[in-house]
Structure formats: C-alpha cells, structure tokens
Amino acid sequence: MSHFTCPHCQKEIDIFSRGGAEHTARQYNLPFLGSVELIPSIREGGDRGLPVTLAGPKSPQAAAFYDIAEKLMIQAEAAAAAASNVIEIS
Ligand SMILES: [Zn+2]
Numbered sequence: 171m172s173h174f175t176c177p178h179c180q181k182e183i184d185i186f187s188r189g190g191a192e193h194t195a196r197q198y199n200l201p202f203l204g205s206v207e208l209i210p211s212i213r214e215g216g217d218r219g220l221p222v223t224l225a226g227p228k229s230p231q232a233a234a235f236y237d238i239a240e241k242l243m244i245q246a247e248a249a250a251a252a253a254s255n256v257i258e259i260s
Pocket residue numbers: 176177178179180181
C-alpha cells in the first residue's frame with residue numbers, strides 16, 4: 171500500500187513513507203512491481219466479498235492491481251524461460 175488521499179483537502183499523505191518498497195527492491199536487486207493507494211472502497215469491497223478487481227482493469231481503483239499482476243506475469247514468464255534453458259549434465 172502506498173499513500174492515502176485525504177477526502178477533505180485532497181492532500182496525499184504518505185502513511186508508510188514514500189519510496190520504501192522501491193528502495194528495498196533495489197537493495198535486493200528485485201523488481202519493484204508497483205504500489206496501491208489506500209482507498210476505502212478497496213477495503214469495503216473486500217469486506218463484502220467483492221474485490222475491486224472485479225470492476226476490470228479500466229477501473230481507477232483496480233488499475234494498480236492489474237498493473238502489478240501484469241508485471242508479475244512478465245517476471246514469472248522470464249523465470250520459466252530461464253529455467254527451461256538450463257541444461258543438466260549428470
Ligand atoms: Zn485533508
């Protein structure tokens with residue numbers, strides 16, 4: 171989760187500090203997959219058993235999840251391709 175946008179003044183509040191996950195990903199040479207804004211409707215949908223992703227990738231609330239999933243899929247495909255190129259010698 172990343173920032174929260176105040177519904178009263180629209181100011182972005184960095185609840186968990188900004189860039190921490192990106193920094194850690196760089197530190198461990200891992201891809202940073204993205205961040206998800208803290209949006210009350212995401213929690214509300216989850217509580218009702220209706221994840222925000224059901225609204226599709228064009229939903230502003232769901233877009234970050236689809237973006238992260240796509241990046242994760244690319245990483246998984248690359249890892250699978252690298253694993254299939256391994257030649258075992260016994
Ligand atoms: Zn405010």
